[in-house]
Amino acid sequence: MTWTEADTAARIAVPDAFADKHRRGVLGAITGSERYPGAAVLGVEAAHRTGVGMVRLIAPRRVEDLVLARRPEAVTGEGRVEAWLIGSGQDARLRTATLTATLEAALGSGAPIVIDAGALDLAADAAGAAVVTPHHGELVRMLRQAGIETDTEAVRHSPGHWARTAAEACGVVVLLKGAETIVAAVDGTLIAVPPATHWLATAGSGDVLAGILGALVATHAGEVHADPSRLAELAASAAVVHGLAAERASGGGPIAALDVAEALPATIAALLER
Numbered sequence: 567m568t569w570t571e572a573d574t575a576a577r578i579a580v581p582d583a584f585a586d587k588h589r590r591g592v593l594g595a596i597t598g599s600e601r602y603p604g605a606a607v608l609g610v611e612a613a614h615r616t617g618v619g620m621v622r623l624i625a626p627r628r629v630e631d632l633v634l635a636r637r638p639e640a641v642t643g644e645g646r647v648e649a650w651l652i653g654s655g656q657d658a659r660l661r662t663a664t665l666t667a668t669l670e671a672a673l674g675s676g677a678p679i680v681i682d683a684g685a686l687d688l689a690a691d692a693a694g695a696a697v698v699t700p701h702h703g704e705l706v707r708m709l710r711q712a713g714i715e716t717d718t719e720a721v722r723h724s725p726g727h728w729a730r731t732a733a734e735a736c737g738v739v740v741l742l743k744g745a746e747t748i749v750a751a752v753d754g755t756l757i758a759v760p761p762a763t764h765w766l767a768t769a770g771s772g773d774v775l776a777g778i779l780g781a782l783v784a785t786h787a788g789e790v791h792a793d794p795s796r797l798a799e800l801a802a803s804a805a806v807v808h809g810l811a812a813e814r815a816s817g818g819g820p821i822a823a824l825d826v827a828e829a830l831p832a833t834i835a836a837l838l839e840r
C-alpha cells in the first residue's frame with residue numbers, strides 16, 4: 567500500500583470551536599542533550615508548526631534555553647501530556663542515570679510514544695503504543711539487540727523486509743528512514759511513502775520528522791489508545807508531510823532542516839485545501 571496525500575490530509579486534526587490547548591493534545595518531548603541541543607530545537611519547532619496544543623520539554627538547562635529562544639511557546643518541565651517524543655539529539659552511550667529514569671518513566675506511562683535516535687535501545691520498555699524512527703544504521707543496531715544479524719547494505723537492498731522484521735521482533739511500529747521511507751506496522755503490514763527530494767539528506771531533517779510525528783500522535787492520542795494500529799497511519803502521514811514540506815522548502819535547491827520545519831504550515835494548508 568502506498569500512502570497518499572488524501573490519506574495524509576485525513577490524518578490532520580483541525581481545531582474547531584471547542585478546541586483549546588489541552589484538548590488538542592500536549593506533546594511531551596524528552597529530546598536534546600549538551601552534545602546535540604539543536605535536535606531538540608528542530609523537533610519542538612516542527613511539532614509546533616505541524617499543529618499541537620502544547621509542547622512540554624524536559625531537557626538540560628542549556629537545551630531549554632536554546633529551544634525557548636527559538637520557540638517561547640514551549641513549556642518546560644513535567645506536567646500532563648497525551649503523547650511522548652523521546653531520543654532525538656541523544657546518544658545512548660552518553661546517557662546519564664537521571665536521563666534513563668526520565669525516559670523510562672515516559673516509556674512506562676502507557677501514553678503513545680515516538681522513539682528516535684538515542685532512545686531506540688529502550689523501545690522494548692514501551693508500555694503503550696510505540697513507533698520508532700531509525701535510519702538504516704540504527705535499524706541494524708535495533709535488530710542486533712533483538713538477536714537478529716544484518717547490515718546496512720542488506721537494509722538498503724530490502725528496506726521493507728528489514729523494517730517488517732524489526733516491527734514483528736520488537737512489537738513496535740517501525741518508520742524506516744532513508745531515500746525510500748517505509749512504515750511497518752506491528753502486524754507486518756507495510757506502508758510505502760512516495761519518494762522525497764534527495765536534498766533531505768541533510769543533518770537534522772530526521773529530528774524535524776520526529777517532531778512532525780510527535781505532533782500528529784499527540785493530536786490523535788485518544789484514537790491511538792482506542793486502536794493502536796492507527797499509529798502506523800500517523801507515521802506514514804508524518805513522512806508524507808515531511809516530504810512535501812521539503813519539496814516546498816527546496817524548490818529544487820538545497821535545504822537546511824529548519825527550512826523544512828518552517829515550510830510546514832503552508833504545506834499543511836495546501837494538503838487541507840485539496
Ligand SMILES: NC(=O)C1=CN([C@@H]2O[C@H](COP(=O)(O)OP(=O)(O)OC[C@H]3O[C@@H](n4cnc5c(N)ncnc54)[C@H](O)[C@@H]3O)[C@@H](O)[C@H]2O)[C@@H](O)CC1
Binds near residue numbers: 718744769770773
Ligand atoms: N543539530 C543537531 O543537534 C543534530 C543532532 N543529531 C543527533 O545526532 C545523534 C547521532 O545521530 P547520527 O545518525 O549522526 O549518529 P549514529 O551514531 O546514529 O550513526 C551514525 C553512524 O551510522 C552510520 N549510518 C549507517 N546508515 C546510516 C544512515 N542511513 N544514515 C545515517 N547514518 C548511517 C553512519 O555511517 C555513521 O557512522 C542523534 O541523537 C541525532 O538526533 C543529528 O540529527 C544531526 C543534527
Ligand SMILES: Nc1ncnc2c1ncn2[C@@H]1O[C@H](COP(=O)(O)OP(=O)(O)O)[C@@H](O)[C@H]1O
Binds near residue numbers: 701765768773
Ligand atoms: N537520499 C535521500 N533522499 C531522500 N530523503 C532522504 C535521503 N537520505 C535521508 N533522507 C531523509 O532525511 C532524513 C534523515 O534523517 P536522519 O538519518 O535521522 O538524519 P538526522 O539524524 O541528521 O536528522 C530522513 O527523513 C530520511 O528519510
